[in-house]
Amino acid sequence: MIKRTFYGAGVTLARGLVSILDGFGLFRFPRVVRVETTDICNANCSTCTREIMTRSMGTMDMGLYKKIVDECSLHRVRYIHLHNFGEPLLDKLLFERISYARQKGIDTKLFSNFSLLDEEMARRVVASGLGVIKASIDGDSKETFEGIRKGIKFDNVVENIDTLLKVRKELNSKTPLVGLVFVETEKNYSEREGFVRRWKGKVDSIHISSYHNWGGSLNGRRNPEERGMPCLRVWQTFTVLWNGDVALCCMDYDGKVLIGNVNRETISDIFNGEKLRGIRESHLRGEFGKIPICLKCEARR
Numbered sequence: 001m002i003k004r005t006f007y008g009a010g011v012t013l014a015r016g017l018v019s020i021l022d023g024f025g026l027f028r029f030p031r032v033v034r035v036e037t038t039d040i041c042n043a044n045c046s047t048c049t050r051e052i053m054t055r056s057m058g059t060m061d062m063g064l065y066k067k068i069v070d071e072c073s074l075h076r077v078r079y080i081h082l083h084n085f086g087e088p089l090l091d092k093l094l095f096e097r098i099s100y101a102r103q104k105g106i107d108t109k110l111f112s113n114f115s116l117l118d119e120e121m122a123r124r125v126v127a128s129g130l131g132v133i134k135a136s137i138d139g140d141s142k143e144t145f146e147g148i149r150k151g152i153k154f155d156n157v158v159e160n161i162d163t164l165l166k167v168r169k170e171l172n173s174k175t176p177l178v179g180l181v182f183v184e185t186e187k188n189y190s191e192r193e194g195f196v197r198r199w200k201g202k203v204d205s206i207h208i209s210s211y212h213n214w215g216g217s218l219n220g221r222r223n224p225e226e227r228g229m230p231c232l233r234v235w236q237t238f239t240v241l242w243n244g245d246v247a248l249c250c251m252d253y254d255g256k257v258l259i260g261n262v263n264r265e266t267i268s269d270i271f272n273g274e275k276l277r278g279i280r281e282s283h284l285r286g287e288f289g290k291i292p293i294c295l296k297c298e299a300r301r
């Protein structure tokens, strides 16, 4: 009872605060811009929605990519994320994209599954000036890892992380920073400590995160429908799919809630447009039923 009262007060406070900050114009341009350079992938992880994705596979056109980066540069975006669904190292234009962003004063980050990061690729990655590279390593044994990250070999990934760290040192480079994430599920919980022991002090960051249900599309553990917090992602993030469609957020794996297309509109117009403003209003009023993926989403607190 007391817990529920405190939670209710927290929700009211959060809604009021977000509304005030919005009124001050604090959310005119996204803080996090995610560019899906490709949604093609060489893995089929059990924690991913790939098997139920229905949208087409492809790679972003360089002209469209430059348009996005140019606008981000005008608005002094510090970092862009070069991933969403798909394995970024399969994109043949990746290094050209990193270089273009750097010319425009923007640093880059990406998530990779590390399966393609052999020594030659590691040298290209370090030389490219990529700022941060991360991977989800959801196990500390071959059996657990390969049961989750289907299609990827544990020993190969471990070797490739070591190779990247070795090459970075050899080339006397501070970048890319290397971060590892452990997405905790019932299947790998017992290997969490081993993961930490293996990587702590070796890579630049490790992070334990909890599994979420991809906007209600996969089985979850909590009941988000009872939660009322507005989700800050709709005020802060912008997710461009490879074909220019803008999805509600990074959970919207199939582009079910499209809020615009950057081939035809600017990021600014979409971010301040009627559709997203309507969604923000619904979040502030707690009317999550108007956006079904938000109603069921475990990422909402």
Ligand code: SF4
Pocket: 215, 231, 232, 233, 234, 248, 249, 250, 251, 252, 293, 294, 295, 297, 298, 299, 300
């Ligand atoms: S509640 Fe979930 S689906 Fe909705 S915007 Fe937030 S992260 Fe995305």
